[in-house]
Amino acid sequence: xxxxxxxxxxxxxxxxxxxxxxxxxxxxxQILSGRPGYINFLDAFNSWQLVKELxxxxxxxxxxxxxxxxxxxxxVGIKLPEKLKKACFVDDVExxxxxxxxxxxxxxxxxxxxxxxxDWVALSDVCDATTAKMIKREVSDGIIAPGxxxxxxxxxxxxxxxxxxxxQIDPDFIPAEQEHKQVFGITFEQGRNNFKINKELLANIVTxxxxxxxxxxxxxxxxxxxxxxxxxxxxxxxxxxxxxxxxAGQQSRIHCTRLAGSKADxxxxxxxxxxxxxxxxxxxxxxxxxxxxxxxxxxxxxxxxADGNWQKYFTEPVEPFTKEEQRAYLNTIDxxxxxxxxxxxxxxxxxxxxxSGVKYVAEPGGSxxxxxxxxxxxxxxxxxxxxxxxxxxx
Numbered sequence: 001x002x003x004x005x006x007x008x009x010x011x012x013x014x015x016x017x018x019x020x021x022x023x024x025x026x027x028x029x030q031i032l033s034g035r036p037g038y039i040n041f042l043d044a045f046n047s048w049q050l051v052k053e054l055x056x057x058x059x060x061x062x063x064x065x066x067x068x069x070x071x072x073x074x075x076v077g078i079k080l081p082e083k084l085k086k087a088c089f090v091d092d093v094e095x096x097x098x099x100x101x102x103x104x105x106x107x108x109x110x111x112x113x114x115x116x117x118x119d120w121v122a123l124s125d126v127c128d129a130t131t132a133k134m135i136k137r138e139v140s141d142g143i144i145a146p147g148x149x150x151x152x153x154x155x156x157x158x159x160x161x162x163x164x165x166x167x168q169i170d171p172d173f174i175p176a177e178q179e180h181k182q183v184f185g186i187t188f189e190q191g192r193n194n195f196k197i198n199k200e201l202l203a204n205i206v207t208x209x210x211x212x213x214x215x216x217x218x219x220x221x222x223x224x225x226x227x228x229x230x231x232x233x234x235x236x237x238x239x240x241x242x243x244x245x246x247x248a249g250q251q252s253r254i255h256c257t258r259l260a261g262s263k264a265d266x267x268x269x270x271x272x273x274x275x276x277x278x279x280x281x282x283x284x285x286x287x288x289x290x291x292x293x294x295x296x297x298x299x300x301x302x303x304x305x306a307d308g309n310w311q312k313y314f315t316e317p318v319e320p321f322t323k324e325e326q327r328a329y330l331n332t333i334d335x336x337x338x339x340x341x342x343x344x345x346x347x348x349x350x351x352x353x354x355x356s357g358v359k360y361v362a363e364p365g366g367s368x369x370x371x372x373x374x375x376x377x378x379x380x381x382x383x384x385x386x387x388x389x390x391x392x393x394x
Contacts, residue, residue: 001027009038022180028173029144033157034165036142040120042069044144044167047122050074050229052171055124057198057221060241062124063104063131064226065116070234070249072119073111074226075242076218077104084110087270089286095130102130107242109138112263113290120144127152135159139287146171195389197224202362202385206374209383215240216337216360216383223339224362224391230341232392235349237264237356238337244268245356253340257349261356262298265330268357269297269321272329279315288313296321333357341391343367347376354380364390 003020004027017038021027036044043066050071054062060076077100085091088110096102101123109116121135123145132152135143142165143156156166181188199217201224223238230236230248235256237245245264247256269275270293278296280289292313295304304313305320338353340363350373353361361377365386377384 001030003027004031006038006041007035014038023176028170030168032148032153032166032168034142034160034163036165036167039068040142040165043067043120044122044142044169046229047071047120048144048169050225051122051124053197053225053228054222057196057225058218058241061101061104063101063108064122065108065111065119066122067115067119070231071226071229071243071246072115073108073243073246074222075104075107075111076222077101078107078241079103080106083271083276086276087267089113089289090134093130093134099128099130101125101128102134105131105134107240109134111242111244111267112246113286114294117287117290127156129155132156137286141165142167144169193228193391193393195228195391197221197228201387201389204365204386204388205383206365206370206386207377207382207384209378209381212360212383212385216335219337220339220360220362220385223337224387227339227341227393228391229393232341232394234393235260235338235340237261237353237358238339239335239357244336253342253344254346254348254352256340257338257352261352264336264356265326266294266297268330268333269326272321274321274325274329278318281313281315284313297326330356335359337362339363341393343370344373345369347372350376350380350382354382358382361385362387364388 003018006017008015009017019041047064047066050064051062058076062076064074065072079097088106090106117139119140121143126147127145128149129151132155136155136159144167156164177192179190179192202220219238222243223236226236226243227234233250233253233256234248236243237260244267245260247260250256292304295302305318310317334357336357337360338358343364343366345367359382361382361384
C-alpha cells in the first residue's frame with residue numbers, strides 16, 4: 001500500500017488528507033479493520049514507538065493507552081495484586097495472570113480510566129485472546145500491534161459493529177533518519193530522536209542518597225520513555241512498572257507536576273478500601289463508575305455522596321472521603337519514581353512530588369538552580385539522577 005486516503009485531517013474541514021511514504025515506498029502497515037483517521041495515526045505511530053522502546057529497554061511486553069498524541073499511561077507486563085485488579089476493573093478476567101501482555105494492558109488502561117476513554121492502544125507483542133477480550137469491552141478508537149492471534153483478531157473485529165480500527169505494523173520497519181513536517185507552509189527538518197534510554201542514563205546520581213534499586217531503575221526508564229512520546233512540557237510519575245500520572249503539554253513545569261501528581265494520587269486512592277468497597281448499583285457500567293469514583297475522590301462537579309445524588313449510583317448512603325483521610329492514606333505511599341523531560345527550574349516540583357510518595361527522580365539537570373533542587377531532594381532523602389538529556393516532544 002503506497003498511500004491511504006483519510007476521511008479528513010485534524011478537523012472535518014481539512015481535506016483532502018492522506019498518509020504516504022515520502023520516498024514513494026510502501027507503508028509499513030496493514031489496516032485489518034476500520035478506517036483510521038489523521039489523529040488516530042498520529043496516536044498509532046507515536047504509541048508504537050513508545051512500546052517498542054519499552055520492550056527493548058526492559059525485556060517485558062509493553063502497552064500504552066494514547067489520547068490526542070500523548071500517553072495516558074504506559075506499562076510493562078507485571079502481574080497485578082488483587083486490589084489493583086479490582087481498581088482496574090479486571091478482577092473478573094479469566095487467564096489474566098497467564099498473559100504478561102494482558103497484565104500490561106490492564107495496568108495501562110486502568111491507570112487513568114477517565115483519560116483513556118476512547119483511546120488508541122499500542123501493544124509491543126502479538127495480541128492474544130485475553131488482551132483482545134479486555135480491549136473489546138472498553139470504549140476505544142483503535143489498536144496497533146505487530147500481529148494478532150487468529151482468535152484475538154476475530155474478537156477485535158466484532159468491536160464497534162465491525163468497524164474497530166485495527167492496524168498491524170511491520171516490527172522491523174526502520175524510519176528515515178531525517179524527519180520533516182510543515183507549519184504554515186514552511187518545512188521543518190530534523191534528525192529523528194534515536195536516543196536510547198537505559199540504565200546507564202541514570203548513573204550520574206547527584207544527591208546524598210545514592211541508593212537506586214533495580215525496581216527504581218525500571219520505573220524511571222518507564223517514566224522517561226513515556227516522556228519521550230508525551231507532548232511537552234511533561235513529567236511522569238511511575239511505580240511498579242507503570243506510568244501512574246502523566247502531566248502533558250503544560251507551559252509551567254510545576255503545573256505539569258501538579259497535574260501528574262493529582263493523577264497519581266487518584267490512582268493510589270482508587271486502591272483504598274474506601275473506594276474498592278463503594279456499594280455501586282449493579283447496573284452501573286464501568287465508564288459511569290469511573291466518573292463517580294473520580295467525583296468521590298476529587299470532590300469536583302457533583303457531590304456524589306449528597307442526598308438526591310447517591311441514590312443514582314449506590315445501593316446505600318456513602319460517607320465522604322475527606323481530604324484529611326485521603327492525606328493519611330497517601331502518607332503511607334513510598335518508592336514512587338518521577339521523570340521530567342527537562343530540568344526543574346525550582347524546587348517546588350520536588351515539594352509537590354514528595355506529597356505523592358516520590359523517592360527517585362530523573363531529570364536532565366542544567367538549571368542555574370540545580371543546587372536548590374538537589375537540596376530539596378536531600379531534605380526528603382530522595383535519590384536523583386541527572387540524565388543530561390532533554391526529551392522534548394512536539
